[in-house]
Amino acid sequence: MVNISTPPGLEGLFDLDRKGVDIRPTLLRVLTDQYLRSPVHSPDDERHYTELAMRLIDETDIATRAAVSMRLAPHACAPRPIVLQLARDVLEVAAPVLLHSPCLTPADCEAIIQERGAIYAGILEKRGKPQAPIDNAPGTGTAAANPPTEQTPPTEQTASSPIASADESGTGSAGSDHEAAPPVDDPGARELCESFFAADRLERRLILLSLDYADWPPDEPPAPLQRADIWRIETAALRHHTSTVMRELERALGISCPQSRRIVEDELGEPMIAAAKALSIPADVLQRIVLFMNPSVGQSVDRVYELSALYREISVEAARRLIAILRAAEPAGHQTRDSHTIHAAAETGRRAPSALAGTIARKADAVLRRAAADN
Numbered sequence: 001m002v003n004i005s006t007p008p009g010l011e012g013l014f015d016l017d018r019k020g021v022d023i024r025p026t027l028l029r030v031l032t033d034q035y036l037r038s039p040v041h042s043p044d045d046e047r048h049y050t051e052l053a054m055r056l057i058d059e060t061d062i063a064t065r066a067a068v069s070m071r072l073a074p075h076a077c078a079p080r081p082i083v084l085q086l087a088r089d090v091l092e093v094a095a096p097v098l099l100h101s102p103c104l105t106p107a108d109c110e111a112i113i114q115e116r117g118a119i120y121a122g123i124l125e126k127r128g129k130p131q132a133p134i135d136n137a138p139g140t141g142t143a144a145a146n147p148p149t150e151q152t153p154p155t156e157q158t159a160s161s162p163i164a165s166a167d168e169s170g171t172g173s174a175g176s177d178h179e180a181a182p183p184v185d186d187p188g189a190r191e192l193c194e195s196f197f198a199a200d201r202l203e204r205r206l207i208l209l210s211l212d213y214a215d216w217p218p219d220e221p222p223a224p225l226q227r228a229d230i231w232r233i234e235t236a237a238l239r240h241h242t243s244t245v246m247r248e249l250e251r252a253l254g255i256s257c258p259q260s261r262r263i264v265e266d267e268l269g270e271p272m273i274a275a276a277k278a279l280s281i282p283a284d285v286l287q288r289i290v291l292f293m294n295p296s297v298g299q300s301v302d303r304v305y306e307l308s309a310l311y312r313e314i315s316v317e318a319a320r321r322l323i324a325i326l327r328a329a330e331p332a333g334h335q336t337r338d339s340h341t342i343h344a345a346a347e348t349g350r351r352a353p354s355a356l357a358g359t360i361a362r363k364a365d366a367v368l369r370r371a372a373a374d375n
Contacts, residue, residue, distance in 0.1 A: 022284070023288075024056050024059050024060050025060045025061060025063075025064040025284075026234065026235075026238065026288060027056060028053060028056040028057065028060055028064060028068060029064065029067060029068065029071075029231060029235070030235060030238065031049060031052055031053060031056075032053065032068050032071050032072065033071070033235065035049045035053075036071060036072070036075060036077075039077055040077075041077065046079055049079065050079040050081055050082060053068070053079075053082050054081060054082060054085060057082070057085060057086070062090060062092055062093060063227070065086065065089060065093040066092050066093045066096075067227060067231065068086070069086045069089070069093050069094070069095075069096045069097050070096045072086070072097070072101070073096040073097045073099070073100040073101050074100050074101070074102075076102045076103065078101065078103055080103050083097055083101050083103040083104065084104075084108065087101070087104065087108070087112055088112060088115060088116060091119060091120070091123075094116075094120065094123075095123055098112070098120065098123045098124050098127070099123060099126060099127060100127075104127075109124050109127075112124065189325050189326075189328035189329040190329040190330070192325050192329070193259075193325055193326055193329035193330075194329075195207075196271075196322065196325075197262060197266070197271070200268075201268055201270070204268065204270040205270070205310060205313075207322075208270065208273075208274060208310070208313075208314045208318055208319070208322065209313065209314060209318070210318075211314075211317075211318035211319075211321045211322060212315055212317060212318050214318075214321050216321045216324055216325060217321070217324060218316075218317040218318070218319075218320035218321045218324060219254075219320055219323065219324040219327065220320070221252055221253055221254065221278060221279055221320075221323075222251075222252070222253075222254045223252065224279075224280070225252055225279045225280065225281065229248065229252065230281055230282070230285055232244070232248060233245055233248045233249075233281070233289065234285050234288060234289055236248070237288065237289040237292045237293045238288065238292050240292065240293075242264055242265075242293065245264055245289075245293060246260040246261055246263075246264050247260070249263060249264065249275055250332065252279055253275060253278065253279070253323050253326075253327070254327055254332055255323065255326050255327050255330075255332055256327075256330045256331060256332045257332075258330060259326045259327070259329070259330055263275050263326075264293060266294075267294065267296040267297075268296070268297075269290055269294055269296075269297045269303070269307045270307070270310065271322075272286075272289070272290060272293070272294070273286070273290075273307050273310050273311050273314070273319075274314070274318075274319040274322045274323065275319070275323065276289070276311065276319075277311055277314055277315075277316055277318075277319035278316065278319040278320045278322075278323045280316070283308060283311055283312070286308070286311060287304060287308055290304060290307060291304055
């Protein structure tokens with residue numbers, strides 16, 4: 001349990017802590033965002049943030065510390081004790097501060113070289129020289145600044161605005177230079193889509209597990225989520241900014257606004273699990289998103305663990321097949337169908353909630369029979 005006073009507006013986050021969820025990485029990022037919103041801070045505000053952040057930095061993972069380092073690096077208002085602590089951290093964390101922080105004095109740099117050695121000296125030599133632009137959103141820096149470390153899901157991004165700006169403007173960094181081919185408005189996909197949403201928990205689980213055998217191609221998302229995108233989605237979820245989460249999913253998955261809304265507002269939670277798996281959102285981040293965005297799920301820790309287990313069980317390909325079906329059922333940019341069509345599709349789903357699972361199961365049997373015949 002995190003034993004610190006509750007900052008205003010984060011009461012819900014501390015509810016997660018009481019449920020046994022590790023909130024320290026998220027708390028550190030949210031506190032940093034709140035601190036950087038104002039260019040001027042009172043001594044009490046700076047002292048409070050510095051004390052909390054330094055305690056949390058000692059207790060969080062490298063990816064979180066690197067994200068905070070990237071956020072604080074370009075800001076002259078960043079507290080010096082935190083900057084100095086980050087500058088002496090592992091290279092992935094230290095590099096943004098070493099390259100860009102105006103808080104480091106020549107004496108600080110000399111002391112860091114004496115303590116950390118030649119590699120840190122080489123990075124400090126690049127201070128003031130042209131570099132790839134540093135962003136003000138969470139990330140781990142440029143490839144030049146951060147040598148490869150342990151394998152992590154693809155989560156780098158450049159994004160210049162905090163979550164509040166995304167809420168107001170509706171813009172984000174999940175756009176892509178490689179646009180996916182526009183999906184076709186497919187009546188068959190609409191029926192499969194409605195069948196999935198009409199199914200119960202067990203049927204949905206069977207459908208998702210069976211999608212590995214489906215003929216539907218597992219479309220790649222328009223662009224992989226970067227760390228900045230994941231941070232933005234998670235922070236929006238913690239603040240109950242449903243519209244921001246929907247916009248980010250719509251953009252990242254290439255789905256329509258109504259489909260994005262259905263994913264976010266679904267009471268059982270499986271569509272969000274599939275969306276997160278398709279985008280390689282880390283499991284711990286997904287757990288916090290589901291707890292905050294879905295009141296029905298958030299009231300039951302057992303249900304959260306059940307959905308987390310489903311996230312581990314299903315494959316990325318199966319999740320992307322489901323997203324491809326959602327895209328084909330209602331392509332992004334199309335007008336919402338009239339109510340008669342919607343009700344007809346929903347009725348089809350209610351009449352045959354297990355139709356999709358049955359069809360896929362038959363195809364799986366055929367695959368196994370062909371494999372046995374070949375042997």
